[in-house]
Amino acid sequence: MVRRVLSLTAGRVSVAILLGIALLAVLGPLLAPLDPLAVSDDTLAGISGSHWLGTDYLGRDVFSRLLDGSRASVVGALEVTLMALVVGAIPGILSVYLGRVFEWVTLRVADTLIALPFLLFAVAITALLGNGITQAMLVTGVLVSPLFFRVSRAATLAVARSQYVEAALISGASLRWIIRRHVWAKVLPPIAVALAQTLGVGFIIVSSLSFLGIGVQPPEPTWGGLLASDLGYLDYRPWAPFAPALLIMATVWASNLLADAIRDVSGEAGRALLNSRKVRANQAAAAGGTA
């Protein structure tokens, strides 16, 4: 699967961007040239050699804050995504197999979660559990999980009633055997697509929550937090929102690109696509040989 995704240009580009972002998350805080929390008199400064992206309204170095905030943003987005994956995909697959009661309960829970307005709910939960990045992200993850529930349930349903699963059943296969051997391979591609999409959404959620002051607390920087504070001083530094917005956009875009690439190469359609590419490459090679 990984090799197939990397055989597409879109796959390579998106993976490269995401690796860059991941590197930024790991090394960002170390790379920050100045203390991201250090206040100075030099407020709302423009771009200069000492402040690459200028300073904010408290005179803090924006470039350092951007690098320092990348870890919280990326970790937050990952937390949302993984939480949603675990809480959504596993019950989604099992809802097809574990009987009517389990099916009914999980479906109604998923419906309920979809119906909840997530920002309000996140605000309410952080009020209840205390305001912290992990609480906020885990709650958000649960709220996003119906996407994974629906996707994995739909994919499993399509496979579960198939004759090859029945053939395995007739040979005495256990539930675990059927899921591992027949269901998993069919469910994985749509889940991977949902995963990449949610990662993109996760960044926006982390950003919008910290924009509202939920999750990461000031003065700790995040991309969304930077965007929020920059928007307040558009009169003085109209170009300022571009840097954090660009980072968020690039990550979301790369995630979606990756999702598309995964979708393109998986399943029957993916095999056909790769085959046609191979055929074309062979034809090109043959043409080159005769020329």
Place this chain on the structure above:
Amino acid sequence: MTVLRITDLDVHYGLGRRRRQALKGASLEVRPGEVVGLIGETGSGKSTLARAVLGLVPASGGRIVIDGEDVSGYRNRQWRSLRRRGVVQYVFQDPLRSLDPDLPVVDSLIEPLLIQGVPREEAVAKARTFLPKVRLDPELLDRLPAQLSGGQRQRVAVARALITEPKLVILDEPVSALDAANRVGVLEILKDLRATGIALVFISHDLGSVAGIADRVAVLYQGELVEVGTAREVVATPRHPYTRLLISSAPTLRTAAAGRAEREALRALLTA
């Protein structure tokens, strides 16, 4: 000794007001090495009978004895251990859908053995010895189902059913999705099987395709087994009106098909 004995089998589908009976008191015996043709029109309960024998639908009454083992009250775990021994196998009608499209055919072929816990190398070696029996080229093993013809796929499905050395194989319209040449090929394979002592239950809606291969024929009509007898008896002296209708609809079994008036009279008799 019988491989399969069904006594007064009832099967219901649905619950409450939508509950309806798919099988009414069906009784049938299959002896080792015997080929039994199970005939009936769509919705007559043929597949339900097969699925009940495999434990895929629960029986609401009656008894099923497989190879001397009364399975009537079996729970999931007991079914699983029975199935794992591979005593009864099943061949589906549509060979395209009965093989996992993402797995090379060898994986589908040896799956019953892998489930039994046989090591992979051993299972593949055994699969190779089975290929001549179903007239398949070993080269095909590494291909995906989509790269095989319908006839080849059905032969893979037959080989998968045989690989556990079952005593009974149920074939649900095994040739109706195939063209004439492949149909003959698969039927030839099934005839070879008879010699090995495996009992076959051959499900079909068409008496003509079964009469040539079956020792005995059982006719299902609206969930009831209306007639069971040797193939010759059933064809020559059908007792139930539905069987007569079946035979008169098949021009190959008589010098000429029944006239329209005769068929309509038989239909009227059935609906009365």
